[in-house]
Amino acid sequence: MDHTERNDAVTLRLPPDPEFAEIPRVTLASLLRIHRIDPGDVGELGVSIQQAAGNITGAGHSVEINFRVTADAVLVRLEGGGNTVDLTAPRG
Secondary structure, eight states, X not given: XXXXXXXXXXXXXXXXXXXXXXXXXXXXXXXXHHTTOOGGGGTTHHHHHHHHHHHHHHTTOOEEEEEEEOSSEEEEEEEETTEEEXXXXXXX
């Protein structure tokens, strides 16, 4: 199976601690490298993920972040403290 046909998913759970703020961007960068996606092709997705995660953890909640890479897009869902944030960036 060609890597562009897979639907790969990674789940990351962060405690409500600002010291873990960079981990979502590092996780995204790793997924992009594995799938040979240029970070410029997904725009500001990394910044948006970090901001959303920071808002949730900054309010004192843990956050679960689900990353999924498809042939067409990078999809991210953040959940924590009763909030859900869905972010999507098309693959260039």
